[in-house]
Amino acid sequence: MEPDVSIETSSMIRIAVLPIGDVPSTLLRDYHSMLLRHCTIPLSTISSFYTEHQKSPFAHQPWETxxxxxxxxxxxxxxxxxxxxxxxRKILGVIGICHCPSSPDLDLVIDQFNAAWRGYSSVLVKRCFAFSPGDSQLEDTKKRENLVLFPPSDRSAQELHLQTMMQDISASLLMEFEKWVLQAESAGTILKTPLDSQATLSSEEVYV
Known part of the structure; x- marks a missing residue:
């Protein structure tokens, strides 16, 4: 077994955390450490962000536990x-980290973020967290998709804001997983590994 793979890690959803623009290394590590406090998001906390657009294929969702x-x-x-x-193993989400004092042009930040997350074909949810915006950035009313500003505040307020954003991301991922299952049920999915050859695949295809 690979050294970083276990039953526990196989149950985790991989989220790429990418610096966007110029982010001082000490701050990047600090923002990353804040994210690490939210490795587990209880389903009971995401109900306000979750919308059942169609009947969920997860008939017995353990919302409380x-x-x-x-x-x-x-x-x-x-x-x-x-x-x-x-x-x-897939990267299913991308979180961009931006330090606004070092990257004052938010339009450029979004362009860089869009280029970064498009490098992951499996991404379902993406957000760019922009920390410490200045007054001019906070007063900018232009809507930029997937950009979330974290106004200057004390640590506890930042943690609470980040927790709320992770609950939103969790709900978005859950809804995307439901779409996955529904599409697989309607179309059928072929599972194959890199070890399968074209010569043997026809006799070894597994449908789910």
């Missing part, structure tokens, strides 16, 4: 050839 677990991969990770067979 269940949770979503995350692995925050600082700097991201290259794609694995085993991703389709072992979905836990």
């Amino acid at each position: 269940g949770s979503l677990r995350f692995k925050f991969v600082l700097g991201g990770a290259p794609p694995s050839p085993w991703e389709d067979f072992q979905p836990h």
